[in-house]
Amino acid sequence: MKLMDMRDTDFGERFAVILSRGEEIDRAVEGSVAEIIADVRSRGDQALLDLTRRFDRLETSSVAELEVGETEIDAALAAVAADDLASLRHAVERVTRFHEKQRQQTWLSTEEPDIMLGQKVTPLERVGIYVPGGKASYPSSVIMNAVPARVAGVREILMVTPTPGGEVNPHVLAAARLSGVDRIFRIGGAQAVAALAYGTATIPRVDKITGPGNIYVATAKKLVFGQVGIDMIAGPSEILVINDGSGDTAHVASDLLSQAEHDELASSILITTDRSFGERVAGEVERQLGLLSRESIARASWESYGAIIVAGSLDEAVAFSNRIAPEHLELAVADPFSLLPAITNAGAIFMGHWTPEAAGDYLAGPNHTLPTGGTARFFSPLSVDDFVKKSSIVCLSEGGLKRLGRDIVRIAGLEGLEAHARSVSIRLDR
Amino acid sequence: MKLMDMRDTDFGERFAVILSRGEEIDRAVEGSVAEIIADVRSRGDQALLDLTRRFDRLETSSVAELEVGETEIDAALAAVAADDLASLRHAVERVTRFHEKQRQQTWLSTEEPDIMLGQKVTPLERVGIYVPGGKASYPSSVIMNAVPARVAGVREILMVTPTPGGEVNPHVLAAARLSGVDRIFRIGGAQAVAALAYGTATIPRVDKITGPGNIYVATAKKLVFGQVGIDMIAGPSEILVINDGSGDTAHVASDLLSQAEHDELASSILITTDRSFGERVAGEVERQLGLLSRESIARASWESYGAIIVAGSLDEAVAFSNRIAPEHLELAVADPFSLLPAITNAGAIFMGHWTPEAAGDYLAGPNHTLPTGGTARFFSPLSVDDFVKKSSIVCLSEGGLKRLGRDIVRIAGLEGLEAHARSVSIRLDR
Known part of the structure; x- marks a missing residue:
């Protein structure tokens, strides 16, 4: 100090x-992570099995076996002390209530009768949550990632977590159940990120990956960004x-x-x-x-x-x-x-x-996933916004196109984009 | 077809x-872009001058000379035909009006008197807009990037654009003036992205970089992501x-x-x-x-x-x-x-x-900067949201902490985070 x-x-x-x-991501880590990603893309499930054996010392003959079954989750829930479960439930309730206030609505403006404009808000279809394993296995991380996704209306929430011993922390499983996680896989590291980003025969491709992880996980998220959405680089x-x-x-x-x-x-x-x-x-x-x-x-x-x-x-x-x-x-x-x-x-x-x-x-x-290292200059806390996307809506009547047409044609002309101009003039010049 | x-x-x-x-970004492009970024980080203005000479064949003795002056912008505005200017102004007006509907408010919930929660919305302080030069120099791109930033309340909007001949398209300059761009620099490519991301003696560091560009620009944006915000990878x-x-x-x-x-x-x-x-x-x-x-x-x-x-x-x-x-x-x-x-x-x-x-x-x-290549699964159109960030607000009274304290201490215990628990119990155990 x-x-x-x-x-x-x-x-x-x-x-x-x-x-x-x-810490900056160095080129050496990036190289090995890029190799892992390429391997999972080309060999799918088999790569995932090999890498899980190598990094997590977990031996299974199929990726399906790496999924945590409902009975296993039930057992974990039963094993958690009632008071602990009540505290986790309280957390899920409060986090849910806060994130519900972040929900945005689809809107459509009708102030100009001949030109309606708007924005459609749609939940992501499927997301993947990365939950670190081992000593840094935190039920609160599960809650803070899964609840905003669920509040946003995401249809399927996958969770991945490395399990060097094969066991998932029971509090983590309880938190997953309480927060509405749909499927859990015992995979981790860059290979789990790659599987979520590109999909394998067993792991479905997701639209966004969130959650904390070590430098390999962070690097993998950065490398797959664009193929899928990611939350932030923590x-x-x-x-x-x-x-x-x-x-x-x-x-x-x-x-x-x-x-x-x-x-x-x-x-x-x-x-x-x-x-x-x-x-x-x-x-x-x-x-x-x-x-x-x-x-x-x-x-x-x-x-x-x-x-x-x-x-x-x-x-x-x-x-x-x-x-x-x-x-x-x-x-x-x-x-x-x-x-x-x-x-x-x-x-x-x-x-x-x-x-x-x-x-x-x-x-x-509020969410505990927050921008670090000065990135609060431009990143925001994880939120419901991270689990929806928007589509613009444009609806013109004939009168609306007439009103805008002349200027559209003129600007298209400035930009030398003749076909753009023609798509308007062909409708109006009759 | x-x-x-x-x-x-x-x-x-x-x-x-x-x-x-x-097209995927290949490792070769990534390598040369990474070198350019490293060069700008270490040599600042001098690297920018060297690279601009090399890639844009533009010879100046200082980066300050690469800034487009007010008189140059005035002259461009005077040179643009009145009808063209009116069309651009119409576009700025309509785009402004649409994006104003995207503004989000800071909120604070007071439904629990002892626990106030909220979300503060703050504009980014300074952003950089990349505008391609040469044949693909589009005034509409300037409008679509600058207007949402201005509506969001960004204090300073920088624009960079490569000018192989030294000249900026007058319609682009006119659009910049009409949309509220504050400073314009004749720099481009990965070196411009690096300068905006890290800052040099002359170019101030920005919080976010938006706008389209070629594969070098796209790769540079991806590489500096995390150091600054970026819009999307188009x-x-x-x-x-x-x-x-x-x-x-x-x-x-x-x-x-x-x-x-x-x-x-x-x-x-x-x-x-x-x-x-x-x-x-x-x-x-x-x-x-x-x-x-x-x-x-x-x-x-x-x-x-x-x-x-x-x-x-x-x-x-x-x-x-x-x-x-x-x-x-x-x-x-x-x-x-x-x-x-x-x-x-x-x-x-x-x-x-x-x-x-x-x-x-x-x-x-609505904005014309839209997610391509299937990324509409998770990316949204460029919007005012891209030019603000949020901060969570948590405010507990003594009564509020008492109400939550027991469960906080319990979950911190599950996670083995003793100091977390103590920060609560030290306030309540008296």
Whole structure:
């Protein structure tokens, strides 16, 4: 962790080190991922079986056997403690209710009787959700990806997850059932992404692939983009907390650590107008680090990519935050709504002292799949929008075409596109 | 052109040839584009000057000189014929009015007093529009990219366009001025995309790059995706016309040719339930081909990727169209609205006999930047949505956190994320 003052002359330089963590996809990874994709495209199921044997040490004679059966899901559901199931159900309910507000309607304007224009909103037909396996197997990821798809009206939701041992985490299976996932396959890595993008004899091709994954999965998603839709290219997690000296230092410290525990590349930053508050938070972080079972991860993250920054004013802090475009932004200030209009770049904004970022990870309602690494400049949280597409609607009557025809013909002429012009004039010149 | 019947046993096989036109980005192009991007990232303006000299044969001593000055734009505007200017202005007005209907609002739900949730909509700060130079220099492209950005509230719209002779088409400059473009640079190719994505001393970094381009531009956009937003990866244009035997064969033929004249890879397909109508359209296409100055392009497209398909019913035709997911879909039938609900995949839908696709290219209002090559399965027309991003808003009171806290702590526990749980319990356990 570095304690810095924004007004120090070397601030820019020192802070640049923290920003440098963004991992770029390197050409070597890209090469091997491209090979895996080509293999799955050409050999289909057989490639999938071979690669699953090689990477996940899972031996089956057909891809169909890699599908998780209904009885297996039933068993998982039965094995999950009732209280845990109730919490997951609560999450599904709240996330559903929030995402329902994102639904967009097909519309048609009738203000000009001879020219009706509109936009048709249609759910994607089939989507694939990637769920990491092993230690990072999170039921909340399933909920946050499947629920918006289901709310959007997607007809079939596939889920893929690598299972080095052959077993899928029961909470993940329960979350899949509660969120409306239709089919689950025990496949992962670039090969699963390729199978979803191009289809195999057993795995149907999807229209979009969402969900987090390691560098191979992220690279595969980037390479198949255009063949299918993808959500975004996610990097390590981050939090930025803006503070005005109000609130409890222990609370702020706990929020910083909730990101730091994710992985060594996570970044937790506090920017405060109150140096003494900042110093006390630093002490609290140290104290709470010692209480964590994931201490070594959280400590590595905090040492490398943690920072406490002193700002001259809240305006300065907000301007800085907008430049960083953090995935998670906490406004741990007395009057958070007064800052809201000025926030231009942030994945999710957590308002005030009673809104820890963790509330957004699970239960409040908004999606926890958020743009990282400064991409909140242009990416948005995963949403129902990601699971629909739009078609423009244009409907002219004869009168409408007459009204527009002359100018269409003229612009087509400027562009040298004679057949475009003729398709209008042939209708009007009679 | 091939005349086929959907019910023929070899239909699938014969039609596959037409679908095969999609060009994939090959690794060789990707390699040279990656080099250009790396060069611009490391050498900035100097690389841009060198590459512009090499590819566009344009010699200047600074990138600033590559900017098109206000006086040059004024002169272009003065040089454009008054009628042409009026037509362009009409297009800008109609496109603006349509896109204004796409604006989304920031919202905040207050139905639970202790938990407010919402979504903030914020325009992108700065975007770059790529406009191809030379023969494919279209003022309508400028309008269709700049207007949605301006309607969205983007603060600065940059435009880049290669100018092998140093001159920008005056209609393009006029369209830029009318659509609210802020700065124009005479740069193009992968180097322009790289400059916009990473910024140089002279070219400011943008948040998103939109607009059409050749394979180098498309590849560059794909490679910088994630560093900036991009709109979509566009391929050659296409039209599919669904017909029920009603309407005028000459009109349908002219619509097919309005796509075919774009380029040799364009694809024009008629699917009709009336074989005789189809045969007469084939004759009309031949006749009209002879009238076109771009005959050779249109003929090459029609020979290779044109088709007239006979369907057993309109339902079959619609199902086929959904499978193709055409960029432009004309419902040249007596009752187009009866088919609308069943259309699931199409970039834009042109309703009835008085709505030639060309109306949508210029003036009706909707965007002409549409998903090609079957990507209407998951991509949408370019819209105001492309020029905003969203941030989730979460605001809990103490009571709200109390209400959610138990379940948050429980799910964090399932995921082994102790610090997440602590950030909640530290606030509630007092």
